[in-house]
Amino acid sequence: xxxxxxxxxxxxxxxxxxxxxxxxxxxxxxxxxxxxxxxxxxxxxxxxxxxxxxxxxxxxxxxxxxxxxxxxxxxxxxxxxxxxxxxxxxxxxxxxxxxxxxxxxxxxxxxxxxxxxxxxxxxxxxxxxxxxxxxxxxxxxxxxxxxxxxxxxxxxxxxxxxxxxxxxxxxxxxxxxxxxxxxxxxxxxxxxxxxxxxxxxxxxxxxxxxxxxxxxxxxxxxxxxxxxxxxxxxxxxxxxxxxxxxxxxxxxxxxxxxxxxxxxxxxxxxxxxxxxxxxxxxxxxxxxxxxxxxxxxxxxxxxxxxxxxxxxxxxxxxxxxxxxxxxxxxxxxxxxxxxxxxxxxxxxxxxxxxxxxxxxxxxxxxxxxxxxxxxxxxxxxxxxxxxxxxxxxxxxxxxxxxxxxxxxxxxxxxxxxxxxxxxxxxxxxxxxxxxxxxxxxxxxxxxxxxxxxxxxxxxxxxxxxxxxxxxxxxxxxxxxxxxxxxxxxxxxxxxxxxxxxxxxxxxxxxxxxxxxxxxxxxxxxxxxxxxxxxxxxxxxxxxxxxxxxxxxxxxxxxxxxxxxxxxxxxxxxxxxxxxxxxxxxxxxxxxxxxxxxxxxxxxxxxxxxxxxxxxxxxxxxxxxxxxxxxxxxxxxxxxxxxxxxxxxxxxxxxxxxxxxxxxxxxxxxxxxxxxxxxxxxxx
Numbered sequence: 001x002x003x004x005x006x007x008x009x010x011x012x013x014x015x016x017x018x019x020x021x022x023x024x025x026x027x028x029x030x031x032x033x034x035x036x037x038x039x040x041x042x043x044x045x046x047x048x049x050x051x052x053x054x055x056x057x058x059x060x061x062x063x064x065x066x067x068x069x070x071x072x073x074x075x076x077x078x079x080x081x082x083x084x085x086x087x088x089x090x091x092x093x094x095x096x097x098x099x100x101x102x103x104x105x106x107x108x109x110x111x112x113x114x115x116x117x118x119x120x121x122x123x124x125x126x127x128x129x130x131x132x133x134x135x136x137x138x139x140x141x142x143x144x145x146x147x148x149x150x151x152x153x154x155x156x157x158x159x160x161x162x163x164x165x166x167x168x169x170x171x172x173x174x175x176x177x178x179x180x181x182x183x184x185x186x187x188x189x190x191x192x193x194x195x196x197x198x199x200x201x202x203x204x205x206x207x208x209x210x211x212x213x214x215x216x217x218x219x220x221x222x223x224x225x226x227x228x229x230x231x232x233x234x235x236x237x238x239x240x241x242x243x244x245x246x247x248x249x250x251x252x253x254x255x256x257x258x259x260x261x262x263x264x265x266x267x268x269x270x271x272x273x274x275x276x277x278x279x280x281x282x283x284x285x286x287x288x289x290x291x292x293x294x295x296x297x298x299x300x301x302x303x304x305x306x307x308x309x310x311x312x313x314x315x316x317x318x319x320x321x322x323x324x325x326x327x328x329x330x331x332x333x334x335x336x337x338x339x340x341x342x343x344x345x346x347x348x349x350x351x352x353x354x355x356x357x358x359x360x361x362x363x364x365x366x367x368x369x370x371x372x373x374x375x376x377x378x379x380x381x382x383x384x385x386x387x388x389x390x391x392x393x394x395x396x397x398x399x400x401x402x403x404x405x406x407x408x409x410x411x412x413x414x415x416x417x418x419x420x421x422x423x424x425x426x427x428x429x430x431x432x433x434x435x436x437x438x439x440x441x442x443x444x445x446x447x448x449x450x451x452x453x454x455x456x457x458x459x460x461x462x463x464x465x466x467x468x469x470x471x472x473x474x475x476x477x478x479x480x481x482x483x484x485x486x487x488x489x490x491x492x493x494x495x496x497x498x499x500x501x502x503x504x505x506x507x508x509x510x511x512x513x514x515x516x517x518x519x520x521x522x523x524x525x526x527x528x529x530x531x532x533x534x535x536x537x538x539x540x541x542x543x544x545x546x547x548x549x550x551x552x553x554x555x556x557x558x559x560x561x562x563x564x565x566x567x568x569x570x571x572x573x574x575x576x577x578x579x580x581x582x583x584x585x586x587x588x589x590x591x592x593x594x595x596x597x598x599x600x601x602x603x604x605x606x607x608x609x610x611x612x613x614x615x616x617x618x619x620x621x622x623x624x625x626x627x628x629x630x631x632x633x634x635x636x637x638x639x640x641x642x643x644x645x646x647x648x649x650x651x652x653x654x655x656x657x658x659x660x661x662x663x664x665x666x667x668x669x670x671x672x673x674x675x676x677x678x679x680x681x682x683x
Contacts, residue, residue: 036376064105066166066181075305076137079103080166085136085635089157090232095155097100099138110134113161113207115216129180132163132207132363133615136200138231139223139305143289145297146549147587154289155232156298160187160221161200161206184219186312188338188618190303192672193317193341195292195496195628196489198222202672213314213618216322216394223302225295225322227492233286235492238280244395244490247271254429256410264325268536275476276540278604287545290492291499292345293552296326303333310335312618316602317341317575317674321348324583325552334560340567341602344579349553351538352516354532359524362575364438366421366526369571369599369637371402373442374449379640382446383453400485401425405456406431416460420477424464426455428527434467436526437670439573442600444588444666449638449661462656466663469672497534498541499548508539527573529567556586565617566593567603567610574601574674584627592623598633602670605633624655 005665007576069079077099079085084102090094114131136159136492143152167181190209192202203222210220228233238244251268258264299322303311312335315323320339327334347357349508373397374382385393388401398436410430417423438444451463504511513536521528564587570579577595584593597607611632617620634641 021380037371049394054612062104062106064107065168066107067169068105069103070100070137074137076135076139076160078135078137078158078160080107081134081136082111085231086230087138087157089153090153107166111627112165112616113163115207115211118202126168128165129168131165132161132210133165134204134206135160136164139302141226141298141301143286144549145294149387153630154226156226157200157224157230157232157481158221158302158304159201159203159206159223161203161210162219163210166528182511184217185218186214187306187308188213189221189222189223189299189311189313191225191313191315191322193318193319193674194228194491194493195225196228197318197672198224199402200224200229209314213615215615215619217619218312221302221306223298227286227290227495228489234486234489235279235283235284235286235290235495236487236489237491238487241485241487245474245528246489252429252533254432255517256525257428261517262514262599265288265510265517265536268533269510269513269539272537273302273359273540273543274492276537277496277545279495280544284372285501285545287495287541288547290327290551291548291551292321292348293329293494293550295322295496296329296552297550299326299331300333308335309333312336314338314340314614314618316672318343320575321345323564323642324556327564328552328554328556328558331560334564335562336621338561338567338614338617339564339583341566341572341575342566342583344582345500345552347553347579347620348497348500349504351501351506352513352535353457353501353504355535356516356520358531358574359520359527360578361440361571362524362527362573363435365573365599366435367395367399367573368594369442370435370439370445370448371398373637374398374445374600376636379643381452381638386453388456401456402452405452408619414455414460414463416464418461418464418468421468424468426460426463426467430467431463432526433530434470436530437470437674438666439526439571439599439667440674442605443665443669444638444663445637447662447666450654450659452664465656465660469660469663470667493534494537495541498538499545500551501535501538501553502542502548502625510539511538516547556583557588558590560590562621563590563592565623566591566594567614569596569598569600569603569605571599571656572601583628593625593628595628595630596633597630599637599673605637606635607631607633 015271042312065078068179070077076095079099081100082102082104084104088098092098107128112128113134115132124534136448139156139158140153141156142148142150142562162181163184164178164182165514188210190202190206191197191199194489199222201222203220206220206222206301210216210218224231227233251271255261255263255264290478299311310333311326313323315337317340320341321343323337323339324343327337344357347353350357371384373395374384375398375416376397377385384398385404387393391397406428409426413425413427416426435448438448447466451466454461455463473490478485510648517528517532524531566580566584568575568577570577580595584591594601594603596605596607596610599609603610613624613631635641
C-alpha cells in the first residue's frame with residue numbers, strides 16, 4: 001500500500017460546538033430526482049406513478065403488499081423512494097425510528113422502473129410485476145476515519161436501482177415471485193464527478209446505466225459523497241443561495257474584461273478569504289475530513305455494507321480520482337471498475353493543479369468539433385454553416401467571424417430583453433463560460449450555434465435566454481416555502497480540491513497566482529478562467545485547516561486484485577487523453593485503456609465499440625489483451641440520429657422554446673460533471 005499522510009494534531013477548535021448544516025441540494029439536478037419533502041425536487045419519473053398520489057401531509061393507512069421497510073438487517077435501511085425519503089438530521093436523537101416513520105406503504109407512490117422483465121406474476125395480477133425499483137437509504141460512517149475516539153459521523157445518502165424490483169407477499173405472507181426483491185450478484189457503484197456531483201441524483205439514471213453496462217443484470221447504487229447534496233453534514237458556506245449570488249458578479253470576471261488584472265485577482269482573493277472564514281464559522285473543523293482519501297474510505301464502507309468482496313463500479317470525471325485513490329489504498333478490493341473521463345490524481349497534489357493541468361482540449365474541441373463539424377454537417381443542421389456573404393463557409397472563416405463577435409463583447413456587452421428576467425446583458429464572461437460548458441456535451445451544439453448566428457445579426461434573444469437558464473443559484477420563480485430552503489453545497493468542491501493540495505510546494509503569493517491566471521487564459525481562452533477561479537480559493541484553506549486528517553500521497557502502480565478499465569477521450573475538454581495515457585503508463589498491467597475518439601466529456605459520445613468492451617468487462621471481467629484499444633463514436637455532432645431516421649429538428653425549424661428545452665437538458669448533464677459551470681462567468 002502506498003504512503004498515507006495523517007495528522008493527529010487537532011485544529012484550533014471553534015468556540016461553539018460543531019453544528020451540521022441543513023440538508024443541501026443542487027437545483028441543477030431538479031429534473032433527475034424525486035421531490036424532497038414534496039417541495040424541492042421535481043421528478044422525471046412521474047410516469048411510473050399512479051395519478052392518485054397523496055400529499056406528504058396525508059395520513060396513510062394503506063397496508064403494503066410488499067411488507068414493511070426498512071428491513072431490520074439492512075445496513076443501508078433501504079425503503080422505496082418517495083417524496084419523503086431524505087436522511088434524518090444528525091441531531092435527531094432517534095434517527096432509525098424517524099427514518100422508519102417515513103415509509104409510505106402504498107406502492108403507487110413509489111418510483112418503479114419502466115422495463116418489464118419475466119416474472120412469476122402477470123401484470124393483470126400485479127401492475128409492478130417484473131419492474132425494477134428505486135430504493136433510498138443512508139449509511140453512517142465515521143467523520144474522522146483516523147480517530148476512533150471521535151464519535152461524530154457523516155451520514156451518506158444512498159439511492160439504488162434494484163433490477164429485481166420487490167417481492168410481493170400473499171395474504172399468508174408467502175413470497176409470490178421468487179425472482180423478485182433479490183439483490184443482484186454484483187452492484188454497479190456510480191459516482192459522476194465534481195467534486196460536488198450527486199451520486200443519488202445520478203442513480204435516477206440507474207435503469208439506463210444497468211442496461212448499458214450489464215444488460216439490466218446488476219443493481220446500480222449511487223451515493224452523495226460526504227458534504228454533497230443531502231449527505232450530512234452538507235457543506236454550504238452561505239446561509240442562502242441569494243447571498244452567494246450577491247457577490248458572484250464581482251468575483252467571476254474573465255481576464256479579458258478586467259480593467260486591471262491585479263485588482264480583479266485582489267477582489268476575488270479577498271472574497272475567497274471571506275468564504276473560507278465563513279466555512280470555518282459554519283462548519284468548524286469539518287474541512288479536515290473532506291479529502292479524496294476519506295471519500296475512498298467511505299467507498300470501502302459502502303462495499304462492506306453491500307457484502308461484496310470487491311468494488312464493481314462506473315466512476316466518471318472526478319469520480320475517477322476517487323477510484324484511483326481507492327484502488328491504491330485497497331488494492332485487494334479492486335474489482336471490475338471503469339474509470340471514464342480519467343483524471344490523474346497526482347496532478348491534484350500540485351498547487352492549482354486541478355485547474356492548470358486540465359487545459360489541453362477545450363480549444364481543440366471548439367475548432368475541430370464545434371466549428372469543423374458544423375461546416376461538415378452543413379446549414380440544414382448547423383445555423384453557423386449558413387453563408388453571411390454568399391461565399392462558402394470554411395472552419396477558418398467561421399473561427400474569424402466568431403472571434404470578432406466575442407471581441408466585440410469585451411468592449412461592450414449586448415443588451416437584450418427576455419420576459420422571465422426583463423432587461424439583461426450578454427457579456428463576454430457569461431458567453432465564454434457557456435461555450436466551455438457546451439464542449440462537455442456535443443448534443444448542445446446546434447442550439448449554441450443558432451444562438452451565436454442570431455447574435456451575429458444583432459438578435460440576442462436566444463443567447464440571453466440560454467445564459468439566463470444557468471445564471472443564478474437562487475430561483476425567484478420558485479414558490480415561497482414554509483421554511484427556508486437549504487442552500488446548495490457549492491463550497492464543498494473547493495474544500496476537497498484544497499484538501500488534496502494542502503501541502504503543495506509551489507509558491508503561494510499573489511504574484512504567482514496572477515501569473516498563473518495569465519498563463520492559463522493564454523493557453524486556453526475557453527477553459528482558463530473557469531479553471532483558475534476553481535483553484536484560487538486554496539490560498540486561504542490552510543489558514544483554517546492546515547493539516548487534513550488524511551491525504552493519499554503514494555504511487556498508483558499497485559498490484560490490483562483485478563485490472564481496471566480506463567476510458568479517455570480525444571476531445572475531452574476537462575480530462576484530456578494525456579491523463580489516461582499517463583495513468584496507464586504508471587499502472588501498467590493493472591489497467592487497460594480505451595481511446596475514445598469523440599466529443600464531449602467522458603464517453604457520452606456513444607460508441608458501440610466502447611460500450612461493448614465496458615459491458616463485457618462488467619459482466620464477465622473480460623478485458624482487451626492490448627494496453628490501448630481505439631474506439632470511435634457512432635455518429636458525428638449535429639447529425640445525431642440522422643442516419644437512424646429519428647425525429648431530428650433541423651436548424652431552421654427550431655424555435656426559442658425548442659432550443660430552450662435542449663439547453664435545459666444540457667444543463668442537467670453539466671450538473672453531474674461540473675456544477676460550477678452552471679453559474680460561472682456571469683459578469
